[in-house]
């Protein structure tokens with residue numbers, strides 16, 4: 001950007017400007033309190049100098065926030081110069097308290113200097129306080145003079161009416177650059193009013209604030225004409241924070257503006273200063289997001305007296321309040337939940353299976369919030385959503401490419417749909433006994449292979465998990481673009497079970513299915529793309545497969561169809577009751593090709609008694625994420641980053657534990673940006689923008705994988721016996737030598753602090769234990785550590801389907817008929833068992849026999865199937881199973897051995913095509 005040429009001050013030790021702000025206010029409070037004490041002349045002068053410095057650093061930051069506000073802030077220095085140190089300390093203390101507790105949001109007098117000096121704006125006993133209204137800030141962008149600013153502030157304040165549902169405060173910035181910084185920094189901003197006089201550049205010199213501007217925006221702004229600043233700002237805000245409302249004031253003609261792309265601009269004002277209209281529009285915009293139609297319908301229903309003459313004795317709490325034995329249930333849950341329990345679908349409520357009322361509206365709002373064309377709620381988790389989408393899209397015999405370490409719901413979905421499955425191998429992280437994600441090259445290779453075999457017309461879907469359980473994130477845009485270049489109508493199912501929050505973090509959003517679907521749809525329509533494609537097509541006319549594998553492929557704009565589905569467990573990363581999930585759809589051919597099948601699939605898997613509380617919580621979760629998702633995610637990332645930094649650089653913790661870095665989880669070949677770690681002592685925080693826009697894979701920082709091998713405990717022991725039993729810390733996933741800490745939008749600074757405290761304690765105990773250990777005990781410990789670090793069995797790749805389960809066996813492509821194998825195994829007479837101990841397996845293999853699994857075999861951890869029905873058991877898989885020291889292996893009974901098909905059963909199948917054999 002041509003922004004200010006003034007040198008920018010770097011504050012590399014801070015991950016974000018929010019942290020910097022909190023820290024500086026705390027330091028200012030300490031320094032001003034110090035000044036009220038009796039000090040030597042030198043210490044007094046030092047304290048004053050420190051205060052001046054802190055005010056200097058805070059001044060540019062406070063420009064972007066309504067509280068404490070410009071006037072109050074300027075008074076701080078005046079109080080210092082006047083020597084009113086008690087007043088200064090009071091005001092700073094009260095500001096800090098209000099900022100920490102968020103009480104400034106509740107206090108309409110929060111700009112009142114006297115109140116800030118005298119009392120606490122946090123004073124809970126303030127009886128006269130009016131009803132608490134949700135609070136937000138409105139960003140006005142214009143090059144105001146101080147007088148104009150004061151006038152507008154006064155005018156907007158005079159618009160408030162007692163019946164307003166919300167209260168807001170204005171924030172004023174002069175330029176487009178400042179506006180972009182403000183919307184990325186100040187999470188209180190819900191609305192932006194862009195006015196005529198804005199300029200382009202900022203006077204801001206704090207580098208940490210400019211970090212909010214990605215390189216993309218900087219480039220985009222190079223050649224913008226002054227009269228385009230307003231419209232350009234609208235477009236950029238839509239890219240960065242699509243949930244915000246934007247109003248544009250312009251003196252351009254209606255004709256000029258009418259055809260322009262103004263992002264999500266809600267309304268254009270042609271320069272008339274109708275403040276009441278603006279005020280009402282601002283409130284309406286936020287109301288639109290605040291409104292939760294189904295939650296409201298349910299609360300209203302709960303308030304109405306009704307006589308219940310249908311199922312559900314629990315409805316209205318009747319079976320509980322009249323009970324002698326289960327009253328404690330009523331006391332525990334409270335009455336509201338029972339008042340809101342009903343099987344009725346009328347009386348203001350709605351039916352999830354045929355929604356026409358508030359559920360329909362709630363789903364439409366969710367679609368808008370998550371950037372989908374259609375959204376469907378599910379009360380059975382993403383396990384069910386995945387099966388619905390697979391059944392809706394895949395017909396028996398269709399080829400589906402699936403990452404093998406995907407959630408088991410997909411494998412069962414393939415069985416139900418009768419898909420011909422091509423399993424894709426993710427890159428292995430053998431040192432940590434876990435998988436990464438499927439490389440682009442592997443996906444393209446499989447598609448090209450199918451193309452060469454003339455089977456592309458049968459390829460229907462690509463199914464990938466994004467992000468993976470461990471936080472590896474795909475380059476969704478690139479994956480879809482390159483696959484569509486080979487198979488232009490390929491359907492994508494992104495399992496975003498762990499990624500519902502991603503839409504509301506600007507960097508994360510770029511790697512979500514819905515965002516990329518919209519982006520690609522726009523791109524393929526543009527004349528620029530068409531021109532670029534023409535050149536590309538000419539160059540690639542005779543390209544061989546190796547060239548295709550190495551080149552970034554481009555789809556043909558005349559053939560391409562954008563068909564994307566994303567399933568999200570809202571309950572995993574956002575506010576929702578357990579099992580609350582959503583299916584988001586952006587499929588160009590949905591209405592013509594899929595709607596009916598989708599409906600059938602939805603009916604197949606959805607209960608006819610869906611839980612209303614879950615649906616209401618999905619509706620409310622959507623409201624929350626639209627209004628404060630950005631803030632919560634920013635804070636979550638911040639907490640996770642500080643956890644990473646604290647663990648890896650704590651002298652005691654880092655002796656035994658270590659958070660895996662980006663470089664340890666993503667091999668260099670997939671990191672074009674060269675980023676190795678989010679933080680290192682030499683360079684401070686890395687700029688992740690480049691990695692997130694370019695790299696094949698990136699790491700979701702909110703998932704923190706801790707290597708525990710240095711402690712001598714394996715992942716499972718550390719999880720159960722140390723973290724859970726001794727310290728009450730719950731985690732979900734482990735590998736042989738790692739445990740995964742997941743942060744979420746509810747993670748607080750104190751929970752992070754507690755975790756660090758616990759790790760310090762564990763490390764100290766280990767230190768003491770080793771200090772007291774005998775030479776032999778030390779040796780045993782070292783051996784354990786070595787075994788956990790080095791003796792890790794390599795993760796086995798998918799072997800192959802037995803010919804009996806391949807409809808077109810022998811022609812080189814790997815798809816297999818998992819469904820036939822699955823159902824064949826229902827016949828116990830066609831199955832037998834073989835122990836994995838001893839050499840029975842080797843003996844059988846030596847005779848040339850192919851051992852074929854009848855079931856899914858899924859060890860926990862790592863939790864992915866090492867065998868699926870119909871798969872040939874390889875020596876590598878057996879070696880892996882033998883080396884595993886986990887006790888939980890689904891699909892395997894140690895007392896019996898591996899369940900395999902008998903030779904006779906396979907021979908019978910090979911003699912006839914599989915489908916006939918099953919009849």
Ligand SMILES: Cc1ncc(COP(=O)(O)O)c(C=O)c1O
Pocket residue numbers: 380381382383384406407409465469495497498569579581
């Ligand atoms: C990648 C993935 N997909 C789907 C699911 C299933 O989600 P749910 O628990 O909402 O049914 C999980 C559960 O852990 C998962 O990890």
